[in-house]
Amino acid sequence: MATEQKIQRRLIVHLGVQKTGSTGLQRHLRMNSDALAGRLVPLTPEKGSPMRPLGRAAVAYSLSPTEQTARALEEALQEVLSELPRNDLPVLLSHENLAGAMPGNSGETALYPALPQIAWMVMRTARDFDVEFVIYTRDMATWRPSVWAQAVRTDGYTGTLPEFLQATDALPAWDDLTDRIARVIGAQNITCFRLEDEPRDGHPGRLLLRHAGLSDGDIDALTPLDGTANPRLNAGATEFLRRLNQSALNPHARGKVVDLVARAQHLFTADAPSEGTL
Structure with a gap:
């Protein structure tokens, strides 16, 4: 008699990236935690939660990919997963810093060079889950100036906008990043959404929430976000x-x-x- 194959719990890892609406999505999820209960387990980088160390570990690994920083990243993810409620609900883990250091952070000028390896480590660490990754992109012409302003604000960047644009002039298109990720973890495990395709209706991350299994009616019933999160x-x-x-x-x-x-x-x-x- 054939044994039934156990269905693994779904783990949707939203990688961000920075300046593509992640803060608004995460605030929206926290505002509606009660309404989402019973359908989805959202994990966001709240102060005091193990999600904060997870983001820091991913950035540290991306800036210095060593055995020590890799182990720290895997241990940080294990800590997050160990605190999940014991049920079968899909998990939506959202943290833009999981992508690693953005351009402008500590001299980084490439387009998330460590992200494919980070994704592979997440899949290996969360092997008991059905892991899939979601990434948002944004038109480079508006994304790079926004990243510069954020780097000035949060990462101590000292260069002017023209200097930043010159330093990142060789950044490839987003397809280069998603192709690099797909070569490591498989194209079937990565979904890409354009921020420009998101409806501006007070429900940020609608495309991601649909992907997580919510209907438009479910999303419309959530309390809308008032205003812009993390504005420049x-x-x-x-x-x-x-x-x-x-x-x-x-x-x-x-x-x-x-x-x-x-x-x-x-x-x-x-x-x-x-x-x-x-």
């Missing part, structure tokens, strides 16, 4: 932080300043100061 700072505020990054400020103190600037952007709407002043 205005030009004056970004320029202030870029010049601040050139100083030897303690990282903790710098983080406090960034928070203050983000809350008081109206103070930076005048023309940017001349070169040589802050």
